[in-house]
Amino acid sequence: MNNGQPDINPKLLSPYNPEETEGRIYKLWEESGFFNPDICIEKNVTDKDAEPFSIVLPPPNVTGTLHIGHASMLAIEDIMVRFARMQGKRTLWLPGTDHAAIATQSKVEKIIEKEEGKRKNDLGREEFLKRVNTFAQDSHDTIIDQAKKMGASLDWSREAFTLDDKRSLAVRTAFKKMYDDGLIYRGNRIVNWDPKGQTVISDDEIVYEERKAKLYTFKYSKDFPISISTTRPETKVGDVAVAVHPEDARYKEYVGKEYDEIFCGVPIHIKIIADAAVEKDFGTGALGVTPAHSQIDADIAYKHNLPTVQVINEYAKMIVGGENLLGKKTTEARDIIVEWLRTEGLLEKEEEITQNVSTAERTGGIIEPLPKLQWFINVNKPIKDRDNKTLKDLMLEPIRGKNINILPDRFEKVYYNWVENLRDWCISRQIWYGHRIPVWYKGNEIYCDVEEPKEADWEQDPDTLDTWFSSGLWTFSTLGWPDLESKDLQIYHPTTVLETGYDIIFFWVARMILMSQYLLDEIPFKTVYLHGLVRDAQGRKMSKSLGNIIDPLDVAKKYGADAVRMSLVMGTGPGNDSKMSEDKIKSYKNYANKLWNITRFVLSNTNEIKYNDNFQEYTKKDKELLTERDEIFKTITKEMEEYKFYLAGDKIYQYTWARFADIIIEESKPILNGENDEDKSSRAQFLLDTLIKINIILHPFMPFVTEEIWSLLPVENKNLLMVTPWPINDTTN
RNA sequence: GCGCGGUUAGCUCAGUUGGUAGAGCGUCCCCUUGACGUGGGGAAGGUCACAGGUUCGAAUCCUGUAUCGCGCACCA
Numbered sequence: 015m016n017n018g019q020p021d022i023n024p025k026l027l028s029p030y031n032p033e034e035t036e037g038r039i040y041k042l043w044e045e046s047g048f049f050n051p052d053i054c055i056e057k058n059v060t061d062k063d064a065e066p067f068s069i070v071l072p073p074p075n076v077t078g079t080l081h082i083g084h085a086s087m088l089a090i091e092d093i094m095v096r097f098a099r100m101q102g103k104r105t106l107w108l109p110g111t112d113h114a115a116i117a118t119q120s121k122v123e124k125i126i127e128k129e130e131g132k133r134k135n136d137l138g139r140e141e142f143l144k145r146v147n148t149f150a151q152d153s154h155d156t157i158i159d160q161a162k163k164m165g166a167s168l169d170w171s172r173e174a175f176t177l178d179d180k181r182s183l184a185v186r187t188a189f190k191k192m193y194d195d196g197l198i199y200r201g202n203r204i205v206n207w208d209p210k211g212q213t214v215i216s217d218d219e220i221v222y223e224e225r226k227a228k229l230y231t232f233k234y235s236k237d238f239p240i241s242i243s244t245t246r247p248e249t250k251v252g253d254v255a256v257a258v259h260p261e262d263a264r265y266k267e268y269v270g271k272e273y274d275e276i277f278c279g280v281p282i283h284i285k286i287i288a289d290a291a292v293e294k295d296f297g298t299g300a301l302g303v304t305p306a307h308s309q310i311d312a313d314i315a316y317k318h319n320l321p322t323v324q325v326i327n328e329y330a331k332m333i334v335g336g337e338n339l340l341g342k343k344t345t346e347a348r349d350i351i352v353e354w355l356r357t358e359g360l361l362e363k364e365e366e367i368t369q370n371v372s373t374a375e376r377t378g379g380i381i382e383p384l385p386k387l388q389w390f391i392n393v394n395k396p397i398k399d400r401d402n403k404t405l406k407d408l409m410l411e412p413i414r415g416k417n418i419n420i421l422p423d424r425f426e427k428v429y430y431n432w433v434e435n436l437r438d439w440c441i442s443r444q445i446w447y448g449h450r451i452p453v454w455y456k457g458n459e460i461y462c463d464v465e466e467p468k469e470a471d472w473e474q475d476p477d478t479l480d481t482w483f484s485s486g487l488w489t490f491s492t493l494g495w496p497d498l499e500s501k502d503l504q505i506y507h508p509t510t511v512l513e514t515g516y517d518i519i520f521f522w523v524a525r526m527i528l529m530s531q532y533l534l535d536e537i538p539f540k541t542v543y544l545h546g547l548v549r550d551a552q553g554r555k556m557s558k559s560l561g562n563i564i565d566p567l568d569v570a571k572k573y574g575a576d577a578v579r580m581s582l583v584m585g586t587g588p589g590n591d592s593k594m595s596e597d598k599i600k601s602y603k604n605y606a607n608k609l610w611n612i613t614r615f616v617l618s619n620t621n622e623i624k625y626n627d628n629f630q631e632y633t634k635k636d637k638e639l640l641t642e643r644d645e646i647f648k649t650i651t652k653e654m655e656e657y658k659f660y661l662a663g664d665k666i667y668q669y670t671w672a673r674f675a676d677i678i679i680e681e682s683k684p685i686l687n688g689e690n691d692e693d694k695s696s697r698a699q700f701l702l703d704t705l706i707k708i709n710i711i712l713h714p715f716m717p718f719v720t721e722e723i724w725s726l727l728p729v730e731n732k733n734l735l736m737v738t739p740w741p742i743n744d745t746t747n
Numbered sequence: 748g749c750g751c752g753g754u755u756a757g758c759u760c761a762g763u764u765g766g767u768a769g770a771g772c773g774u775c776c777c778c779u780u781g782a783c784g785u786g787g788g789g790a791a792g793g794u795c796a797c798a799g800g801u802u803c804g805a806a807u808c809c810u811g812u813a814u815c816g817c818g819c820a821c822c823a
Contacts, residue, residue, distance in 0.1 A: 301823045369822050585760050604785040615782030
């Protein structure tokens with residue numbers, strides 16, 4: 015043992031300083047080129063015939079900055095990727111960002127309105143899109159910078175954007191093929207109209223909010239035989255029928271009769287019909303049918319061949335009635351009609367109920383069901399050259415057949431349930447930012463192709479596509495599709511893992527399976543790892559109003575990105591929400607420092623010996639320690655392969671601190687200070703070997719501090735730690 | 748209404764195929780010993796939500812209940 019001045023790097027004499035270290039280390043990694051699997055092969059750290067491992071990054075929306083959820087996603091995926099890379103796999107982690115159509119457009123609209131008092135129509139489509147693109151670019155740059163700060167080993171040379179040229183080509187190609195197969199059609203149907211965002215949205219973009227409402231029970235007129243109930247009296251001027259249950263004795267005699275009434279000044283024609291969809295016990299057991307403003311009513315109307323009378327427009331204003339109603343907002347019209355019912359003595363009952371109100375996910379606007387001409391994807395149509403399977407079938411097959419493994423598997427049920435109840439997907443949006451629908455019109459003619467028609471006078475559909483349409487292509491549009499010759503596509507697709515939040519299993523996971531199955535006849539990924547929400551220490555959602563938001567960059571600056579990563583991974587498994595607190599992060603900062611101090615001790619006490627990675631003369635005691643250690647490392651490796659990172663991380667943490675530092679190092683002190691040279695060199699070799707291996711194994715979790723320590727370790731011919739081979743190859747028992 | 752998940756130490760959570768309950772943080776006591784006070788040693792603290800059942804043996808498997816949370820559907 016060296017008394018006095020140990021001959022070690024002076025850096026080790028002061029505590030570990032993540033802020034000084036992390037930027038420098040990331041630069042080293044980037045300059046090495048090892049994020050790119052081609053360079054790994056070129057530089058001989060990866061075998062060219064190695065098994066591929068690929069993940070495409072769920073592209074963050076270019077709507078602002080990274081939040082703690084993104085940081086958690088980056089941490090988990092980076093662990094997977096670094097582990098695979100160190101195992102020698104041909105590893106690709108492909109980055110990108112999402113234009114997030116509605117979300118980005120409405121954000122920019124808000125900014126422009128606030129700063130300039132202008133609306134998008136004041137600027138015009140072209141100028142407005144310019145503004146959105148500038149915003150998206152800024153936002154993109156911030157996000158990329160943040161991802162780098164978290165240590166993400168993404169191959170930046172392959173970066174993609176859902177709205178760039180290559181992805182646009184993929185989108186148009188996909189659209190065209192679906193159009194030609196008759197899977198995409200244009201139809202006039204009841205859609206979810208968002209009056210606030212002035213666009214249609216899909217069923218999945220609806221968020222239900224529980225609110226108090228009044229249920230009014232009344233008759234259209236004094237002579238009308240049946241009372242009905244509604245929470246939306248203003249829509250009743252659009253009623254065309256009253257539906258009752260076929261078995262309902264109360265109303266049987268009226269079925270088939272027709273009535274003409276004047277309802278609040280509006281003439282209506284009501285037919286009494288019988289339909290089993292009506293519940294006898296709800297309200298009066300009779301349902302006023304409003305085909306234009308209710309999906310269910312539209313279904314009933316279709317069955318009974320009833321007309322559709324639209325009474326509300328895109329601005330949620332009345333388009334029928336006299337001065338009393340015409341042009342009024344729906345909420346005003348409601349009061350007017352209720353007042354009219356009251357004075358006419360038609361109102362029989364008013365009761366408070368709670369109901370789920372449909373709101374638009376992005377804008378919060380209350381959804382107004384309206385009949386509109388839109389583009390849809392038919393999920394129930396048999397596809398001829400696919401054995402007459404439907405898109406639904408194609409979505410279900412790989413999960414049923416276990417070709418795609420969902421973690422945790424309980425989400426399989428949720429997935430089935432969703433797919434089985436899926437209705438046609440409305441893909442057109444009345445917004446400017448996004449992929450414009452590749453369809454052109456000339457009079458009654460319609461033209462759909464990947465490129466615009468050569469002849470003049472064709473006018474392109476003004477609408478754009480749902481952002482999830484392009485996201486659905488993500489696993490292969492990023493790898494070169496529609497170019498089937500693309501090397502990346504051949505090597506890396508299907509991707510190995512999709513790691514994403516369970517909250518977008520329908521939006522995204524299902525759509526990717528749909529698109530990949532249909533367009534490539536191939537699954538998009540083999541395993542889906544679903545992470546949960548990151549909540550605060552008390553388990554609450556993080557939100558601005560609660561003031562409990564933890565900014566990943568703030569805490570990374572304070573405690574180091576390693577500590578933040580570790581705290582995001584520990585104590586959390588797939589499918590479960592996790593909790594986050596500064597205390598938790600702090601404890602992993604301490605861990606990084608502990609490792610640093612262990613390194614100082616080991617290096618300063620072993621610098622007299624030469625590290626030999628094939629040392630054979632271990633003492634009996636040290637052989638036992640080796641066996642114990644390797645058993646733990648083996649378990650850790652196995653757990654990593656099973657995606658149980660929380661268990662693996664905890665084991666390496668426990669081993670380093672509670673076993674290696676607290677017990678083994680303490681017991682080593684007398685040995686290293688003793689007189690027995692064989693014991694001394696054996697123990698010194700063990701300490702060095704173990705320190706080295708702890709660093710390797712911990713690297714996927716805490717890449718910065720381990721890479722920094724690695725640079726100080728006496729390993730011969732070493733490369734960067736990020737491409738150093740994993741020490742355990744065989745996990746079979 | 749249908750489905751899913753949670754309920755384990757003060758707090759946050761582990762607990763792999765059933766075999767005497769674990770960690771971190773917090774609390775209390777001790778240690779300014781040469782890697783580290785961002786540390787070390789020790790202690791207190793649990794009818795594993797409840798009730799049945801299966802079993803030699805249940806936190807773990809089965810049934811039911813309570814409770815919290817989530818998803819879907821309904822929402823006239």
